[in-house]
Amino acid sequence: MFDVDFHQRLIMNQVVLTQAACLLTDTDSLCLCIENDAEARCYTYQMRDDQLFVLPKRTSANFTVHLSTTQFQQLTSEEFSFLGLVETGQITFERGDEHQLGNWPTVLQVLYYQREVWSPAVSQSLKRLDLHHKFRLTDPVDDVVRFLHRTGYVVFKQVFSFAEYRVLSDNLDQHIQALEDDDPHGRWYENAAGDSKLGKIAYLEEIDDHFRQLADDPRLKQIARYAGPELIMAHECLDGVQCIINRSHMADNRSLHWHKLCDLGGHPLLCPGLVVTLHLDEGTVETGRTAFMAGSHKYANTPADPELGESSVVAIDTQPGDITVHYAHTLHQIQAPTRNHVKRKVIGVQYHKRCFFEHYRTNTHLEYMHSTHTSNDLLSRKSQNNCLSRF
Numbered sequence: 196m197f198d199v200d201f202h203q204r205l206i207m208n209q210v211v212l213t214q215a216a217c218l219l220t221d222t223d224s225l226c227l228c229i230e231n232d233a234e235a236r237c238y239t240y241q242m243r244d245d246q247l248f249v250l251p252k253r254t255s256a257n258f259t260v261h262l263s264t265t266q267f268q269q270l271t272s273e274e275f276s277f278l279g280l281v282e283t284g285q286i287t288f289e290r291g292d293e294h295q296l297g298n299w300p301t302v303l304q305v306l307y308y309q310r311e312v313w314s315p316a317v318s319q320s321l322k323r324l325d326l327h328h329k330f331r332l333t334d335p336v337d338d339v340v341r342f343l344h345r346t347g348y349v350v351f352k353q354v355f356s357f358a359e360y361r362v363l364s365d366n367l368d369q370h371i372q373a374l375e376d377d378d379p380h381g382r383w384y385e386n387a388a389g390d391s392k393l394g395k396i397a398y399l400e401e402i403d404d405h406f407r408q409l410a411d412d413p414r415l416k417q418i419a420r421y422a423g424p425e426l427i428m429a430h431e432c433l434d435g436v437q438c439i440i441n442r443s444h445m446a447d448n449r450s451l452h453w454h455k456l457c458d459l460g461g462h463p464l465l466c467p468g469l470v471v472t473l474h475l476d477e478g479t480v481e482t483g484r485t486a487f488m489a490g491s492h493k494y495a496n497t498p499a500d501p502e503l504g505e506s507s508v509v510a511i512d513t514q515p516g517d518i519t520v521h522y523a524h525t526l527h528q529i530q531a532p533t534r535n536h537v538k539r540k541v542i543g544v545q546y547h548k549r550c551f552f553e554h555y556r557t558n559t560h561l562e563y564m565h566s567t568h569t570s571n572d573l574l575s576r577k578s579q580n581n582c583l584s585r586f
Contacts, residue, residue, distance in 0.1 A: 198229045198267055199251075202238050205306060206249045215305040216247040218298040218312065224256035225299055228289075231264045240302075258291030258299065269460075270307070277303045279459035304495035308462075313494030313526070315507040321345060321489050326509045329517070332414060340421050347492030347525035348509075349421070354414055355473060355516040364475040364515070366405055367438055367540055370396060387444040394445065397434035399542075406436045409544065415471055418520055419546040422469040426546035433545050441483040441539040443532045453488075455496070456523035456545070464554055467492070468523035468547040475541060478513035481534040485519050485541075486510040491526035523547075 205211075225240045237253035253259075262270070266285050269275045277300045280286045281293050304310045318326075329352040330339050343349045355363075371393055374381045380402065382395035399406035409415060410430050419426045430436055457465045478484045487509045488496070510530060511519060521527055523545070532539070 196236075198236060198238075198264060201271060202249060202251060206251075211306055211309055212247045212249070214312070215302045216242065216245060218302050218305070219247060221245065222257070223297070223299075224254070224258070226253055226256035226259040226290075227267070228253065228259065228261045229264055229267045230261060235261075240306075256290070258296070259289040260291070261287040261289060270303075273308060273460060273462050275460035276300065276458060276462075282459055301495050308495070310495035311493070313488065313491045313496045317490040317494065318488070318507045318509075326489050327511060332417060336421070343421055343520065343522075346487070346489045346509075348487045348489070348519065348521035348527070350511055350513070351418070351518045351520070352514065353516050354518045357516065360473070360475050360516045363405055363473075363542065364540060366403055367396075367399075367475065367542075370399075370402065370438075371440070384445055386442065392440075392442055392445065394440050394442065395434075396438040396440075399436040399438060400430055401435070406542070409436055409542070415544065418471055418518065419469055421520070422467060422522070422546070423548075425548055426469055427549060427552065429545040429547055429552075432552070433547075435544075437543050439529065439541050439543060441529050441532060441537065441541070443535050443537045445531070453526055453528045455491075455526055461551075462524065464551040465547060466522065466524040468545055468551070470521050470523060471544050471546065472519045473542040474513040474517045474519070475515055476539040477515060478511070478517075478539065480510075480530075481532060482537050482539045483530045483532040484510040484512060486528050486530055487521060488526040492522040492524040496526050 219242045221242050221244070223242045226237055227240075228235050228237045236251075239250040239252060239254045239256055241248050241250055241254065241256070262280065262285065266275070266280055270277060270280060275283070275285070277286075278296075281296075286293075301312060305312060324342070324345065326346060327350075328342070329350045330342070332351060332354060339349055374393060374396065376383065376391070380397050380399075381393055382397065383391045384394040386392050400410065401407075410428050415428070419428070456468065456470065472485065474485075476482065488507060489509050513519065529541075
């Protein structure tokens with residue numbers, strides 16, 4: 196039985212148990228009840244005397260959750276993460292608050308995938324680098340690749356000219372003004388006053404030729420090659436060419452919080468994918484900057500982690516026409532504006548390995564987890580499309 200064999204190996208792996216214990220306190224415990232048609236087998240992850248023990252039985256734990264054998268296999272293969280199973284409602288909580296999981300999602304990454312945990316010390320190891328450095332596309336390729344590999348992100352200045360980004364920005368303003376509440380391309384969020392505001396437009400290539408042409412832009416293709424020649428633009432899935440709008444006083448736009456693209460699962464397929472973001476408006480403290488945790492692409496972290504401290508945050512000032520690039524597995528956010536009446540726009544596209552698109556055709560839950568549609572019709576239609584059809 197898969198879960199029995201898996202936990203027998205885990206019990207013997209003292210190295211990962213010790214690493215995971217560093218993230219927990221002596222009061223932490225989690226019980227997994229893995230169910231099939233015939234029976235349920237339970238495993239308790241219990242801290243005691245600064246050590247983490249895995250007990251092949253049910254005990255009274257802070258969290259007791261139920262999942263199927265299939266879901267456990269998806270969890271251990273990282274098709275879904277623990278957070279992904281929670282977010283999609285596939286885990287039942289018998290005990291404990293699913294919104295107060297603390298470090299458990301990160302602990303399971305350490306235990307199940309043997310992934311190290313990022314800490315502020317990683318940033319200290321990069322202190323000889325100018326973490327705010329901005330490149331140009333004419334800079335030596337080796338310099339760019341080296342910086343991207345070490346930090347997980349890179350910034351290019353003045354990639355698009357004034358005329359180019361002005362056309363894109365003006366067209367976007369027209370779409371934002373015209374988009375109806377029920378348009379399946381839009382994602383709406385509440386602000387602090389309870390008003391619904393447009394926060395995202397997906398699949399812009401479907402509604403505007405200017406954005407469709409980005410798929411063939413040689414500058415974006417050059418940038419994608421810095422992460423590997425095999426990466427393909429995801430312009431028929433994962434929201435395609437998308438606009439994210441950073442507004443003042445937004446209450447629930449999760450696209451802007453600390454996150455990684457693989458937080459909900461699919462890391463072996465999504466990573467080392469690349470996110471390329473074209474800035475159409477100025478990014479400052481007042482309007483909201485893009486921020487990264489330098490080096491976090493090599494480590495395990497989730498949005499549930501404790502606040503990591505301002506000294507570890509690399510917040511980048513950007514100008515219209517600049518491009519920021521980061522790995523899908525880099526912890527990043529768009530910071531909230533400090534000024535009223537901000538509406539800062541960025542255009543984002545993703546690049547992934549061919550194996551992701553091949554897997555995507557028959558595993559449409561990847562679209563459900565990693566896109567943010569409000570329309571089931573659009574989601575269903577996109578899930579049936581072949582992302583490779585244009586290649």
